Every structure is written in C-alpha cells, then in structure tokens.
Amino acid sequence: GETIPIKTVTWQVGEEKQLGELLEKVDILIINHGINVHGQRTEDAISQSYQVNTFSCWRLLELFLSTVKTNADIAKKEVWVNTSEAEVGPALSPLYELSKRTLGDLITLRRLDAPCVIRKLILGPFKSNLNPIGVLSPNWVAKQVIKLAQGDVRNIIVTINPLTFIAFPIKEFWVSTYFKLFSRKPADLTTTILNRH
Template identity: 55%
Template sequence: MFRPLLPLRDRTVAVSGAAGSLGQALLRRFDGQGARLIGLTSQTSPLSIAGSSGAPIPLRSVQWRCGEEQALGALLEQVDILVINHGVNSFGDRSAGAVERSLEVNALSAWRLVELFLSLPERPAGSPARELWVNTSEAEILPAVSPLYEISKRLLGQLLSLRALDCSGANPCRIRRLVLGPFRSGLNPYGVMGADFVAGQVIAQARRHLGLIIVTPNPLTYALMPLVTALRHGYFRLTSRA
C-alpha cells in the first residue's frame, strides 16, 4: 500500500552537532522542506547558516555541553524530530583522556539525549509521532581507522537497539538509525561523499519511512547492517527485560 511521504513542513526539528558539516547540511535540507529549526551546538557564538541564496536560514541556536542534557528537557518538549548527530574522532589516540572523551561524547551523551527524548509524552493518536534520528555511523559494524570512534559508536548502536525494544504505545516515538559512510567533515577530511549529498539522502529515505537509513558507497554495509540489527534485536529481546 502506498504511504504518503513523511511531512516535514512546520515540524520542529532539533539537530545536535549543528555546527558540523553534516549538521549544517541537514539544517539546510530541513529548511528546504519548511521545517522549524533548532541548532544544538557547543560553540559559544550564535550559529548562523547560509542557505542556497546566501542569506541566513531561520534558525534558533541553542548552546549546550555534553553532560548537561537534562537542561534541554523543556526545549525538547517542543521538538517533533530530534537528530542526534554530535561526535568526536580521536583518530589514533588511545590515551585515557581520549577514551573518556570518546565514550562521553559519542556514546553516553547521545544515550542520555535518547533517554530524555523517549521519556517525553507521546503525541496524540492520529497526529504525527515524535521522531528520533540517531547517527550511529558505518563504524557501528565496519572499521573506521579510529579504534575509539568505532568502540564508542558500536556502544551507541547497541544501546539504541536495546532501548528500541521498549518503544510502545498508541503513538510511540519513531526511531531511525542513520548508518553513514565516510563523508568530508572536520571528523574525517578524507571522506569520499559530500555532507550535502548525505543529508539529502538521509531526509529522502526518512520521508519514505525507512527506519534503517544507510548512505555509503560500501556495498558490504547494505548487506551486513540489516542482518546485524535483526540478530541483535532478537538476542536482546530474548535475554533482557525492561
């Protein structure tokens, strides 16, 4: 049966890591769909993003830091779609400080935002559900030439799979997993894809109601990721409880 595309016009969308390459590209794409935008960023100066015309896009810039997720509670009550996209890449650094920072930013901070957003009241039945989009990255299952990035993203992916088991209700929050291959950014200057292309693909797949959104030139990911998530879902359902 044909399903109409996911409506984005007039929906409030918040994106973490908004100052990064993908964060900015996503916000531009959401703006093109008529969404109301909130950029979550750790930078101290207000975020300003130029649209295709060169003029700044309408955007509410909100400063926050990892560890202060609870302070976003009142703001997130206004949000229809939360995109968790922030992260760090320590590359080859394996020092204790790099371990702590990678786990905190890439996994634990994201997990706290997941829990906070999923704890919010459901939207009324018959209206569009809240949505949670989480960028776990292709590093969730494949090497990224950065051990700590891989470890932290795999932890986030597993926590997301575990938490998704409890999403139920009349109109539960819809979780979408973003599995993205290498794109050019501050975290990966050698990426083969452009951030704008990736953002366009993410939104196009989400509008077609895909829960597992994959954007990568690597065919292995398209074969392995659905299998991994299905097996993990079954294992967690059998071996855990709420």
C-alpha cells in the same frame, strides 16, 4: 530551496538535562554529534570518546523520549541517530568504532520499547569537521537521508561501501533478536520484582 533560519542552542556534554524544556517543543531530534580521537588510546581518550559518542547521545535520547506523552506526540515525534558505518566496519579509529558500536547497540535495545520512532542513520564517510577527508557530499547524503525517512525506512544506510548494505541488516537482525530474547520490558521487570516480595 528556501532558506529557513535555525535556532542555535549551546550546551555541554554532561548537562543534557538543561535541554529538557527545549526538547518538549521538538518533533524530530537528530543526534549527530561526535568526537574522533583517531589513534589515541589513553585513559582520557577512552573517557572522552564514550562520554561524547555514547553517553551524551544516550542521555539526549532518553530526555527526548520522556517528552513523548500523548498520542499526538507518538505520531509526530521521532529520533534520528547517526550511529555511523563504524557499527559494522572499520573507521581506522578504534575508540571511534567502539564508542559508536556501543551507541548502536544501546539504540537497538532501546528501540524495543521506545514510545516513538527511532531511526538509525548509518552513513558513509561524508565530508565534515569530524571527517575533513570524507568522500561523500554532505548535501547529497542529507537528501538521501530525507528521501529514505519519507519512505519510513528505520535503518537508513547511505554509503559507498556495498558491504554495509549486507552486513548492517544482518548485524541488526541478530542483535535485536538477542536483545528481545534475553532482556525484559520495563513492565515485565516490575512484575518480576513484585512477585519476588
């Protein structure tokens, strides 16, 4: 294949708003950052895990969704979020699992009213800086993700664990159904508040 240069931008957790202007020009935002504190359970490890794995991703998602303003944006803009296989299975790192599961649930909730496509990437243990002992080739995983996205799959599962292919769709169905039944669209909430006054 052809090598395409990629613009690299440095940013910090907590300062995601500084990326707003850049995200206006982005068609597909891939959120794939994370931290793994392994077996730690200190106050700092808890805070760091949630700030990086959950809330930073959430802020980036919301910032990107705010750039979806026209029909053309709705048609071409997408968010791909690597929530991890930890949404439904052990990652041998409790804080990684907890923070990624929280992110996964927030993404499921947000997809109910999102102005554009949000895809979840549920990826098995691929080799990376975060997971140097991963068994899957990152290039193979990337090819599978692209192939499934081209087929308009919204929950992209690439793993060697057959249980994930069963557990994730069941979990996603029930969590999504629960959120639909017990939460309201922003417009419905505004109407309810206005009716009370």
